[in-house]
Amino acid sequence: MMARAATPVEAAPARHVPVLLSEMLDALAAERGGVFVDGTFGAGGYTQGILAASRRAHVVAIDRDPDAIAGGAGMVLKAKGRLVLVPARFGDLDRVVAEAGFSDGVDGVVLDIGVSSMQLDEAERGFSFRRDGPLDMRMERDGDSAADLVNRASEAELADVFFHFGEERRARAVARAVIERRRKGRIETTGELAELVAGLVRAEPGGIHPATRVFQSLRIAVNDELGELVRALHAAERVLRPGGRLAVVTFHSLEDRIVKQFLAVRTGRAPGLSRHLPRGEAAAASFAAVTKGPVAASEAEAARNPRARSAKLRAAERTEAPPQEPLTALEALASLPDKGARR
Numbered sequence: 477m478m479a480r481a482a483t484p485v486e487a488a489p490a491r492h493v494p495v496l497l498s499e500m501l502d503a504l505a506a507e508r509g510g511v512f513v514d515g516t517f518g519a520g521g522y523t524q525g526i527l528a529a530s531r532r533a534h535v536v537a538i539d540r541d542p543d544a545i546a547g548g549a550g551m552v553l554k555a556k557g558r559l560v561l562v563p564a565r566f567g568d569l570d571r572v573v574a575e576a577g578f579s580d581g582v583d584g585v586v587l588d589i590g591v592s593s594m595q596l597d598e599a600e601r602g603f604s605f606r607r608d609g610p611l612d613m614r615m616e617r618d619g620d621s622a623a624d625l626v627n628r629a630s631e632a633e634l635a636d637v638f639f640h641f642g643e644e645r646r647a648r649a650v651a652r653a654v655i656e657r658r659r660k661g662r663i664e665t666t667g668e669l670a671e672l673v674a675g676l677v678r679a680e681p682g683g684i685h686p687a688t689r690v691f692q693s694l695r696i697a698v699n700d701e702l703g704e705l706v707r708a709l710h711a712a713e714r715v716l717r718p719g720g721r722l723a724v725v726t727f728h729s730l731e732d733r734i735v736k737q738f739l740a741v742r743t744g745r746a747p748g749l750s751r752h753l754p755r756g757e758a759a760a761a762s763f764a765a766v767t768k769g770p771v772a773a774s775e776a777e778a779a780r781n782p783r784a785r786s787a788k789l790r791a792a793e794r795t796e797a798p799p800q801e802p803l804t805a806l807e808a809l810a811s812l813p814d815k816g817a818r819r
């Protein structure tokens with residue numbers, strides 16, 4: 477157990493600016509103290525905020541990126557026993573919590589979905605179309621890279637990835653162009669792919685870069701991001717104590733739809749599917765809403781930090797009811813498309 481004399485924790489020198497930080501701390505009711513899971517440690521901005529909100533707060537922080545874990549070593553030391561930082565996936569957060577010694581459950585779980593500024597800024601990680609580097613995108617630096625996917629998948633599989641995970645309207649045309657381009661040799665760099673996409677997808681004046689959606693879709697597929705999110709929501713339902721809070725920040729519509737749908741079912745606002753209850757009988761709500769609809773960044777924050785413009789926060793409080801059955805509809809949404817897109 478980590479219960480020790482509390483020490484104020486200094487701010488880490490982070491290049492990633494946390495989004496919706498005070499709104500997230502309010503949603504978690506972090507000032508009450510307790511045990512919190514930060515499933516997306518990144519540069520530790522959220523963890524730092526939780527530790528500073530109460531001297532009685534302890535954090536089990538998780539990140540699948542070895543660079544984020546290494547970068548957090550100083551913060552762990554400064555937290556003097558109030559922070560454990562674990563290299564893992566947030567989809568396994570209930571196992572991580574149990575292994576950290578908190579088998580009685582936790583008081584809060586927060587997820588800040590997506591990539592960090594550090595990941596985007598390093599050309600060598602291959603996440604950004606703005607920086608030429610290897611077409612990698614693996615958060616864990618392990619398994620198949622985006623280049624493996626782009627150079628191996630069939631035209632139909634690529635079109636599915638671009639369409640379902642990127643909501644790219646020109647998905648088929650881009651997939652066809654990738655297959656044609658492969659005849660000349662492998663696509664190895666972010667620059668090569670960004671150039672190919674920019675030749676097909678029209679840039680809208682003042683809009684996003686034409687390659688944004690294709691890059692997003694590959695990142696989601698390479699890291700199974702939607703599957704991870706669905707597993708994490710179910711894991712949070714299992715580990716949160718009654719009165720414990722779940723807060724999730726998302727940056728694009730697919731992720732937000734998953735969180736919204738999960739909470740709609742769990743709070744009893746949408747029908748759940750149960751194989752065990754008589755038809756028409758709903759399972760007891762396992763969450764109560766904390767936020768009414770999505771919370772967005774203030775104008776001031778959006779002006780300071782452009783990343784905050786698309787952020788949405790949703791939060792809910794765990795009830796006494798047992799965890800419900802896994803959401804099959806959600807899993808179907810999260811597992812699209814599965815042919816060749818996964819490791």
Ligand SMILES: C[S@@+](CC[C@H](N)C(=O)[O-])C[C@H]1O[C@@H](n2cnc3c(N)ncnc32)[C@H](O)[C@@H]1O
Pocket residue numbers: 490492493494495515516517518519520521522523538539540541544564565566567588589590591592593615704
């Ligand atoms: C947006 S950043 C989090 C920033 C953090 N809230 C802060 O204030 O510094 C997202 C982080 O989550 C990590 N991540 C993404 N998917 C993950 C997963 N399935 N399991 C664990 N970590 C994940 C990424 O590696 C990245 O470091």
